[in-house]
Amino acid sequence: xxxxxxxxxxxxxxxxxxxxxxxxxxxxxxxxxxxxxxxxxxxxxxxxxxxxxxxxxxxxxxxxxxxxxxxxxxxxxxxxxxxxxxxxxxxxxxxxxxxxxxxxxxxxxxxxxxxxxxxxxxxxxxxxxxxxxxxxxxxxxxxxxxxxxxxxxxxxxxxxxxxxxxxxxxxxxxxxxxxxxxxxxxxxxxxxxxxxxxxxxxxxxxxxxxxxxxxxxxxxxxxxxxxxxxxxxxxxxxxxxxxxxxxxxxxxxxxxxxxxxxxxxxxxxxxxxxxxxxxxxxxxxxxxxxxxxxxxxxxxxxxxxxxxxxxxxxxxxxxxx
Amino acid sequence: xxxxxxxxxxxxxxxxxxxxxxxxxxxxxxxxxxxxxxxxxxxxxxxxxxxxxxxxxxxxxxxxxxxxxxxxxxxxxxxxxxxxxxxxxxxxxxxxxxxxxxxxxxxxxxxxxxxxxxxxxxxxxxxxxxxxxxxxxxxxxxxxxxxxxxxxxxxxxxxxxxxxxxxxxxxxxxxxxxxxxxxxxxxxxxxxxxxxxxxxxxxxxxxxxxxxxxxxxxxxxxxxxxxxxxxxxxxxxxxxxxxxxxxxxxxxxxxxxxxxxxxxxxxxxxxxxxxxxxxxxxxxxxxxxxxxxxxxxxxxxxxxxxxxxxxxxxxxxxxxxxxxxxxxxxxxxxxxxxxxxxxxxxxxxxxxxxxxxxxxxxxxxxxxxxxxxxxxxxxxxxxxxxxxxxxxxxxxxxxxxxxxxxxxxxxxxxxxxxxxxxxxxxxxxxxxxxxxxxxxxxxxxxxxxxxxxxxxxxxxxxxxxxxxxxxxxxxxxxxxxxxxxxxxxxxxxxxxxxxxxxxxxxxxxxxxxxxxxxxxxxxxxxxxxxxxxxxxxxxxxxxxxxxxxxxxxxxxxxxxxxxxxxxxxxxxxxx
Numbered sequence: 017x018x019x020x021x022x023x024x025x026x027x028x029x030x031x032x033x034x035x036x037x038x039x040x041x042x043x044x045x046x047x048x049x050x051x052x053x054x055x056x057x058x059x060x061x062x063x064x065x066x067x068x069x070x071x072x073x074x075x076x077x078x079x080x081x082x083x084x085x086x087x088x089x090x091x092x093x094x095x096x097x098x099x100x101x102x103x104x105x106x107x108x109x110x111x112x113x114x115x116x117x118x119x120x121x122x123x124x125x126x127x128x129x130x131x132x133x134x135x136x137x138x139x140x141x142x143x144x145x146x147x148x149x150x151x152x153x154x155x156x157x158x159x160x161x162x163x164x165x166x167x168x169x170x171x172x173x174x175x176x177x178x179x180x181x182x183x184x185x186x187x188x189x190x191x192x193x194x195x196x197x198x199x200x201x202x203x204x205x206x207x208x209x210x211x212x213x214x215x216x217x218x219x220x221x222x223x224x225x226x227x228x229x230x231x232x233x234x235x236x237x238x239x240x241x242x243x244x245x246x247x248x249x250x251x252x253x254x255x256x257x258x259x260x261x262x263x264x265x266x267x268x269x270x271x272x273x274x275x276x277x278x279x280x281x282x283x284x285x286x287x288x289x290x291x292x293x294x295x296x297x298x299x300x301x302x303x304x305x306x307x308x309x310x311x312x313x314x315x316x317x318x319x320x321x322x323x324x325x326x327x328x329x330x331x332x333x334x335x336x337x
Numbered sequence: 338x339x340x341x342x343x344x345x346x347x348x349x350x351x352x353x354x355x356x357x358x359x360x361x362x363x364x365x366x367x368x369x370x371x372x373x374x375x376x377x378x379x380x381x382x383x384x385x386x387x388x389x390x391x392x393x394x395x396x397x398x399x400x401x402x403x404x405x406x407x408x409x410x411x412x413x414x415x416x417x418x419x420x421x422x423x424x425x426x427x428x429x430x431x432x433x434x435x436x437x438x439x440x441x442x443x444x445x446x447x448x449x450x451x452x453x454x455x456x457x458x459x460x461x462x463x464x465x466x467x468x469x470x471x472x473x474x475x476x477x478x479x480x481x482x483x484x485x486x487x488x489x490x491x492x493x494x495x496x497x498x499x500x501x502x503x504x505x506x507x508x509x510x511x512x513x514x515x516x517x518x519x520x521x522x523x524x525x526x527x528x529x530x531x532x533x534x535x536x537x538x539x540x541x542x543x544x545x546x547x548x549x550x551x552x553x554x555x556x557x558x559x560x561x562x563x564x565x566x567x568x569x570x571x572x573x574x575x576x577x578x579x580x581x582x583x584x585x586x587x588x589x590x591x592x593x594x595x596x597x598x599x600x601x602x603x604x605x606x607x608x609x610x611x612x613x614x615x616x617x618x619x620x621x622x623x624x625x626x627x628x629x630x631x632x633x634x635x636x637x638x639x640x641x642x643x644x645x646x647x648x649x650x651x652x653x654x655x656x657x658x659x660x661x662x663x664x665x666x667x668x669x670x671x672x673x674x675x676x677x678x679x680x681x682x683x684x685x686x687x688x689x690x691x692x693x694x695x696x697x698x699x700x701x702x703x704x705x706x707x708x709x710x711x712x713x714x715x716x717x718x719x720x721x722x723x724x725x726x727x728x729x730x731x732x733x734x735x736x737x738x739x740x741x742x743x744x745x746x747x748x749x750x751x752x753x754x755x756x757x758x759x760x761x762x763x764x765x766x767x768x769x770x771x772x773x774x775x776x777x778x779x780x781x782x783x784x785x786x787x788x789x790x791x792x793x794x795x796x797x798x799x800x801x802x803x804x805x806x807x808x809x810x811x812x813x814x815x816x817x818x819x820x821x822x823x824x825x826x827x828x829x830x831x832x833x834x835x836x837x838x839x840x841x842x843x844x845x846x847x848x849x850x851x852x853x854x855x856x857x858x859x860x861x862x863x864x865x866x867x868x869x870x871x872x873x874x875x876x877x878x879x880x881x882x883x884x885x886x887x888x889x890x891x892x893x894x895x896x897x898x899x900x901x902x903x904x905x906x907x908x909x910x911x912x
Contacts (some may be wrong), residue, residue: 084436137637140633140672142838148774227569231650326601
């Protein structure tokens with residue numbers, strides 16, 4: 017069954033048009049349900065026809081847990097597919113529930129009936145859910161793959177987010193392709209409480225592994241308190257330490273280069289330009305040298321420190337110690 | 338030594354397996370595989386790369402993989418392990434007891450080399466005349482030239498999930514993680530002798546992080562409620578590194594030594610540097626989720642407190658979030674999210690010696706100040722998204738969002754900075770069965786008063802008053818720049834545009850071809866004259882083939898084009 021109405025195009029702002037199109041949506045009914053009077057038939061009946069699934073299923077995590085279960089809640093075919101009597105009698109695929117056809121517009125996914133841990137709190141609001149994915153998009157329930165029946169996890173993610181894979185091959189990267197980390201270490205793919213499927217703000221997330229950067233410190237570096245991604249890009253970069261730019265260009269986005277780095281060396285005393293009797297010259301060669309010097313060679317404590325720097329010029333807050 | 342470790346590891350594994358087998362009662366079965374081999378890595382003519390992982394040793398080394406599965410009447414467990422070398426070891430033990438208990442223990446280790454001397458490329462004006470004034474701006478010495486700087490990182494994670502009551506879905510969850518870092522790091526200090534004297538030393542790394550999370554969850558009146566306690570601590574057990582901070586000498590005029598020394602907070606002192614904090618953080622989180630009306634909701638409120646044990650500074654955070662999804666029609670959903678937080682961080686008085694303290698030259702000036710934290714803030718985020726399936730093939734969505742961040746006493750005490758951000762996103766997806774899908778997405782973000790680095794972008798030019806120095810002074814001293822630097826200019830973007838297109842063709846579940854393009858452009862509209870903007874374009878092509886359960890073949894090409902434009906700030910010479 018389908019009904020559709022068309023909004024008037026003339027004179028309506030584009031945004032309103034989009035909203036109207038979205039709100040005046042069609043109704044589609046997919047046959048994916050057993051009839052209400054269907055009854056349970058038991059695993060043995062299912063195996064009669066689906067023996068290949070049954071054989072593989074016994075080696076999956078679900079299958080193995082099912083055999084351990086001492087209660088009536090044991091996982092069976094009909095735990096996920098619903099009562100199968102009508103399906104058995106009519107041999108019609110449409111008369112058995114198929115979780116693979118679940119979508120965001122239906123009820124809560126069947127899987128969440130059992131998988132109720134905090135990881136799944138945000139699935140109804142998750143970007144993957146909104147993106148027309150369901151549990152079976154990533155998890156192969158009947159196949160004895162890894163723990164959760166997934167193909168190689170990183171490749172699974174990169175299958176869709178392939179632009180990220182280029183970043184992982186940049187010189188500086190987290191050790192994902194070395195197999196020491198996984199996408200799930202940072203991303204809650206079942207829905208985070210904020211965007212990008214991250215459960216915590218980027219700052220808190222990073223500190224869960226890099227706890228020495230959290231502080232609070234006496235001498236702070238404000239971007240560390242604001243958002244780590246002001247300076248770092250997590251998936252990979254050309255610059256060392258996952259910096260978005262090499263030093264000193266990165267630092268010069270916010271700070272002025274100071275004269276140590278950019279004044280040409282001279283053989284005699286030099287003076288400041290604020291006084292006519294003093295002079296100092298920034299030459300192209302001096303600038304080139306300055307641009308090859310990294311700020312962190314002196315300002316080593318860029319994430320914050322409790323120790324004052326030596327000079328009064330920054331009231332001790334130059335992060336050099 | 339390595340062979341001894343391998344032998345011990347192998348012995349432990351065999352003992353564990355024997356123990357599990359003996360302990361098992363009733364009918365048991367096991368499945369196991371052992372792979373013993375060797376690898377050799379040749380590092381001749383190899384240049385170490387910065388930040389490289391997984392470096393082997395330049396010798397023949399044994400390698401072991403052991404997989405073991407044990408299945409009993411009411412339990413099963415599985416062990417996967419891989420010994421590559423003594424710095425690259427992986428082990429994972431997962432077990433289930435009935436359908437009540439699940440546990441997982443994992444050990445992971447890696448090595449990351451620094452791969453470079455932090456003082457490489459140090460380019461600065463060097464001495465021209467020995468120890469006499471003039472010319473010398475930076476000198477440096479490396480005390481451990483042959484040191485091999487690297488970090489060995491080990492992580493042990495333990496998780497357990499126990500079902501206490503199935504009927505009310507009462508679960509107890511406990512997790513612990515330890516991160517241990519050891520190795521050698523390059524420590525750099527700089528002091529003002531003839532201007533800056535940089536010294537490089539090697540130092541041991543001995544850092545440890547503990548993290549514990551314990552939670553209880555239950556279903557009450559159809560709603561799931563839960564509580565989580567979190568604790569995290571960090572400590573470095575390595576010996577502190579000390580530097581002797583020289584008697585400072587003016588590089589240009591040694592006769593003005595007294596004047597120059599007065600610009601320093603300390604000199605002729607041996608003091609620690611490069612120290613790590615000792616911190617702990619505790620958090621409490623209450624969560625609830627369930628159905629409300631025709632929709633689903635999830636909400637959480639948490640409180641956390643992070644403390645620096647050395648300085649007694651603390652930072653607290655209250656964070657609340659709520660999300661609600663409801664069907665407006667059978668094919669239209671609304672998703673609304675709100676998140677708000679209030680962060681407070683202790684202020685602290687920085688007590689500095691007076692300028693010229695202990696000297697007879699000129700007036701003394703007090704530079705004590707209160708360090709207000711940029712982490713003293715309130716923020717709130719809200720977004721609403723409407724998703725509609727227009728027909729069987731087309732789904733479209735519109736998202737609108739608003740962020741608000743109010744920072745107190747930052748970047749200037751008593752003034753603060755409030756950032757407001759409007760967000761909008763339009764996404765259209767076309768799907769033809771499971772074989773073909775494509776979507777386009779456009780997103781924009783408009784920000785007013787974005788984040789400003791605390792010391793400002795540029796020194797303010799043409800400022801008339803050079804407080805606190807009297808007009809009779811001829812020079813602008815270093816510390817005066819503090820006053821001059823405060824200026825609310827930033828290179829953070831005010832306008833961001835993000836575009837994404839992806840098409841996917843999946844003729845069957847074994848083949849997946851993806852092609853796409855992501856692009857972003859941002860600029861700072863407040864600084865049009867400076868033309869600050871960033872452009873990124875990332876086309877990509879990816880082919881994934883899974884012919885059977887044992888093979889997964891990935892072929893792909895990605896290209897990234899990044900362009901950043903902006904000013905380079907000028908060097909100041911005001912000292």
